Amino acid sequence: MRAFDIIAASIRSGHAHPTTVLNTLIEAENEGGLGAIRQIERHLSVGLRALQDRQHPQSPLARAWLNATRAYLVTQAERRHAV
Numbered sequence: 001m002r003a004f005d006i007i008a009a010s011i012r013s014g015h016a017h018p019t020t021v022l023n024t025l026i027e028a029e030n031e032g033g034l035g036a037i038r039q040i041e042r043h044l045s046v047g048l049r050a051l052q053d054r055q056h057p058q059s060p061l062a063r064a065w066l067n068a069t070r071a072y073l074v075t076q077a078e079r080r081h082a083v
Contacts, residue, residue: 003028003040007065011058016065025072034076041069 006024010016028036044066051059 001028001031001036001039003031003036004043007040007044011061011065014058014061016061021065021068022072025069029072029076034073037069037073037076041066041073044069 003024006020010020025037025040028040032039044062048059048062048066051062056062
C-alpha cells in the first residue's frame with residue numbers, strides 16, 4: 001500500500017504536513033475502504049511501541065500519525081452514522 005511508504009518517509013524525514021496526512025488517509029480509504037485505515041492504525045500502533053522502546057527521536061511524529069489515523073476513523077464512523 002502506498003500509504004505505508006508515505007508514512008515511513010514522513011517519519012524518517014521528521015516532518016509531516018497536515019495536508020499530506022489527510023490526503024494519505026483519504027487515498028488509503030479510496031483504495032481499500034476503512035479496513036485499510038484500520039490496518040494502518042494497527043501498523044502504526046505496533047511501530048510506535050517499537051520506536052518508544054528504542055527511545056527513537058521520531059516517536060512523537062509516529063504518535064501524531066497514529067492520532068490522526070484514529071481521528072480519521074472516528075470522523076468517518078460519525079459521518080456514516082449520521083447518514
